[in-house]
Amino acid sequence: MADGEKPAAGSGAANWRLARIDGDYNGVINAADITPIAQHWGEQLHGYYICRAVPGSSDFLPLTDPDQPEELLFVPRAAADHIDPHRVVQYTYTDLLADSGKYTYYVVPVCLADAEQLTGPGSRTAQALRNLAPLAMIMATPTVPGGPLYTFDASESFDTDGSIVGYEWSLDHDAVFEVDAGNNPVLEYRFNEAGNQRVLLRVTDDAGGTGTDIVMVTVDFINVAYFTCTPQTGRAPVNATFDPSGSYFPTGVEFYR
Numbered sequence: 325m326a327d328g329e330k331p332a333a334g335s336g337a338a339n340w341r342l343a344r345i346d347g348d349y350n351g352v353i354n355a356a357d358i359t360p361i362a363q364h365w366g367e368q369l370h371g372y373y374i375c376r377a378v379p380g381s382s383d384f385l386p387l388t389d390p391d392q393p394e395e396l397l398f399v400p401r402a403a404a405d406h407i408d409p410h411r412v413v414q415y416t417y418t419d420l421l422a423d424s425g426k427y428t429y430y431v432v433p434v435c436l437a438d439a440e441q442l443t444g445p446g447s448r449t450a451q452a453l454r455n456l457a458p459l460a461m462i463m464a465t466p467t468v469p470g471g472p473l474y475t476f477d478a479s480e481s482f483d484t485d486g487s488i489v490g491y492e493w494s495l496d497h498d499a500v501f502e503v504d505a506g507n508n509p510v511l512e513y514r515f516n517e518a519g520n521q522r523v524l525l526r527v528t529d530d531a532g533g534t535g536t537d538i539v540m541v542t543v544d545f546i547n548v549a550y551f552t553c554t555p556q557t558g559r560a561p562v563n564a565t566f567d568p569s570g571s572y573f574p575t576g577v578e579f580y581r
């Protein structure tokens with residue numbers, strides 16, 4: 325075929341040139357592809373091998389056949405009379421990812437000539453990610469039982485195959501997480517209304533997976549008188565200082581005595 329002409333998509337010729345001789349993947353066979361053409365002159369395309377690099381490694385190894393572990397996994401090319409001339413030929417292989425992390429793949433075209441296995445240039449790479457979702461856990465502790473001030477502690481949350489990088493909260497009975505606490509698992513919050521309060525936590529792991537937890541707390545009253553006393557012990561006579569600044573009266577009452 326002359327320079328600049330493309331075979332019909334899905335014709336055997338299209339797959340062949342993409343796989344074996346179109347070295348710069350631009351769909352056109354021209355002078356830039358002279359070297360791979362020369363290298364693979366006279367070869368045929370019988371199928372493909374799949375090469376894989378597992379998480380933490382940059383070494384690509386061809387997959388072995390699950391039924392014959394000593395053999396490479398060979399994906400045979402469809403017979404010419406089974407190739408739909410109007411479609412790109414597609415092949416599907418499902419890989420079981422044993423470990424968490426990023427897997428990278430490419431395919432290699434294979435020519436089975438005279439019991440020899442001649443391989444062509446590898447395809448572009450594709451990636452797959454396995455990630456286990458993190459588990460969110462809330463511990464809720466009121467500063468004063470029944471009071472409006474709570475500490476929500478999400479530090480028991482965990483991610484089995486990574487780490488948690490983000491904590492978000494919804495404290496207004498919906499699923500919109502209006503509080504982005506960044507990487508801080510502890511949130512102090514004061515409710516402005518008595519009653520049952522629903523608190524939602526969403527944690528995000530280092531691979532973008534999320535997990536949620538929900539807790540219901542009850543607020544009996546929203547005005548709290550809260551004193552600290554300094555010192556707390558001593559011999560009489562003691563000059564003690566009472567500090568009521570931790571009190572809060574959101575209804576507008578401010579009266580200390």
Ligand SMILES: [Ca+2]
Binds near residue numbers: 487530
């Ligand atoms: Ca994870």
Ligand SMILES: [Ca+2]
Binds near residue numbers: 497
């Ligand atoms: Ca919300």
